[in-house]
Amino acid sequence: MTNDEPAAPDEPTTPSVGQAVPPARAGMPRAAVLVIVPAALAICAVLLRELAWLFGPVTLALVIVILVHPIHSWLIRIGVPKAVALAGLMIAIFGLVLGLIAIIVLSLARLATILPSYIPAASQRLQGIIDLLRRLGVGSEQVREIIGSLDVTTAARFITSHLPTLISQGATAVLLCSLLLFLAMESAGIADRMKPILATRPRAGLALLDAVRKTRRFLAVTGFFAVVVGTLDVVLLWVIGVPLAPLWGLLAAACNFIPYVGFIIGVIPPALLALLGGGWDQMVFVIIAYIVLNSIFTTLVPAKVVGNAVGVAVPVTFVAVVFWAWVLGPLGSILAIPLTLFVKSALIDSDPRAAWLSGFFDAPEGRLAKRRRSQDAAAARQHSGADVVPPANGTNEVAAESE
Numbered sequence: 229m230t231n232d233e234p235a236a237p238d239e240p241t242t243p244s245v246g247q248a249v250p251p252a253r254a255g256m257p258r259a260a261v262l263v264i265v266p267a268a269l270a271i272c273a274v275l276l277r278e279l280a281w282l283f284g285p286v287t288l289a290l291v292i293v294i295l296v297h298p299i300h301s302w303l304i305r306i307g308v309p310k311a312v313a314l315a316g317l318m319i320a321i322f323g324l325v326l327g328l329i330a331i332i333v334l335s336l337a338r339l340a341t342i343l344p345s346y347i348p349a350a351s352q353r354l355q356g357i358i359d360l361l362r363r364l365g366v367g368s369e370q371v372r373e374i375i376g377s378l379d380v381t382t383a384a385r386f387i388t389s390h391l392p393t394l395i396s397q398g399a400t401a402v403l404l405c406s407l408l409l410f411l412a413m414e415s416a417g418i419a420d421r422m423k424p425i426l427a428t429r430p431r432a433g434l435a436l437l438d439a440v441r442k443t444r445r446f447l448a449v450t451g452f453f454a455v456v457v458g459t460l461d462v463v464l465l466w467v468i469g470v471p472l473a474p475l476w477g478l479l480a481a482a483c484n485f486i487p488y489v490g491f492i493i494g495v496i497p498p499a500l501l502a503l504l505g506g507g508w509d510q511m512v513f514v515i516i517a518y519i520v521l522n523s524i525f526t527t528l529v530p531a532k533v534v535g536n537a538v539g540v541a542v543p544v545t546f547v548a549v550v551f552w553a554w555v556l557g558p559l560g561s562i563l564a565i566p567l568t569l570f571v572k573s574a575l576i577d578s579d580p581r582a583a584w585l586s587g588f589f590d591a592p593e594g595r596l597a598k599r600r601r602s603q604d605a606a607a608a609r610q611h612s613g614a615d616v617v618p619p620a621n622g623t624n625e626v627a628a629e630s631e
Contacts (some may be wrong), residue, residue: 277555284556284563289407291566293415295447296320300416314416321408328482332493335479338472339497345361346504435577439569442538446565449537456485457525461498464517468510470498480518491522534565535591543588544568 256264276283277465299320303313426433465473476498483494495518503511535542552560560567572589576582578601 234336240526244385255625273555280556280560284559285404286407287556287567288559289404289411291443291447291563292321292324292408293411294443294566296324297415297418300446310416317416318409318412320410322405325405325408331478331482335497338475339500342461342471342501343504346501349504350560383626385415429578430573431580432578436570438577439566439573442569446534446569447538449534450484452527453529454481455535457481457484460521460525461494461518464521465514468502468513469506470501470514471504472501481548491518493554494518538565538569539590540565540568540572541589541591 296317300313300317303316303597304310306318316584422433422437425436458477462477465476470476476494479497480494483491495515499511499514499518502514534540535545540548545565545568548564549561552564552567554560556563576585576589
């Protein structure tokens with residue numbers, strides 16, 4: 229190479245003697261980041277688990293308010309006074325909660341009214357159990373002792389042992405109602421509260437709005453599958469002849485929003501009526517059919533559909549359900565997706581330096597996801613005057629300087 233020829237562009241250049249060396253990039257060493265950040269996240273998870281009695285109801289109340297808040301916005305747009313719109317929002321929130329409770333209470337009440345007509349069948353089933361025990365070698369005295377042990381004293385002892393749990397659940401219900409009341413009042417001014425956030429930290433504000441929209445989308449998808457499960461349960465119970473099939477289908481749809489315990493509440497009345505009306509075979513068939521339908525339409529299929537709807541990969545949804553169920557208990561399983569969306573918006577979507585992590589969380593983008601991303605960008609543009617550009621990972625970004 230001669231002196232007149234320029235240096236190859238791919239050859240590294242080293243500073244000559246006396247030339248200023250560019251300063252090293254300031255920041256924490258990579259090894260320290262890899263140790264400190266996971267440790268901090270683990271500490272936060274343990275702390276949230278210890279405060280599950282508070283964090284769970286707060287999150288549930290927030291999700292309910294997010295679901296119903298568009299009613300308040302719609303009332304304001306059509307010119308309803310703010311006080312009336314706030315009252316309508318509170319009525320919708322508590323109507324949703326009380327409606328769920330009313331469905332469960334009505335179902336149990338109807339079960340109590342219809343059971344007396346099955347007393348002869350119940351006596352026949354009980355006699356069948358006694359005959360089975362005798363064939364297995366259990367004597368008559370032992371059978372009488374087993375039946376006699378099921379007295380009022382045993383039931384009272386059971387209720388007394390579970391009384392602290394009932395009191396705790398009652399206190400949680402009171403806390404939830406209080407949180408719903410205060411969050412509903414505060415949500416009336418959320419638009420004014422978002423303006424300074426969007427003006428000073430537009431990327432963080434848009435990420436938060438994106439999480440809110442995806443939470444509503446998740447609840448809509450969950451509600452759709454609840455209706456599907458309830459309808460299939462009605463058809464199943466009607467075909468095999470279980471009475472009050474529409475009521476039990478409505479109960480199954482409502483209990484779909486209650487994790488773990490909801491399935492048990494929904495299956496007990498039809499399974500019991502199937503036992504009294506058709507025998508053990510019919511009861512086992514109802515239970516197995518409920519398990520299969522709920523596994524398919526509330527676990528397997530929704531995991532894929534919900535992941536595409538909210539832009540979260542399917543493995544992330546499964547891991548999120550397990551993780552948040554460990555942190556918050558049964559309530560965490562139904563709040564897993566909203567909580568994951570808000571954590572992602574706070575730690576990843578709002579920070580350009582963490583954008584590379586979206587590749588591990590986001591679902592593969594298809595035609596439907598692209599259309600939803602453009603809709604989200606249009607909605608975000610209405611909340612701020614900035615020029616919003618929807619990136620490939622589904623998070624709305626601001627084209628101008630945002631931070």
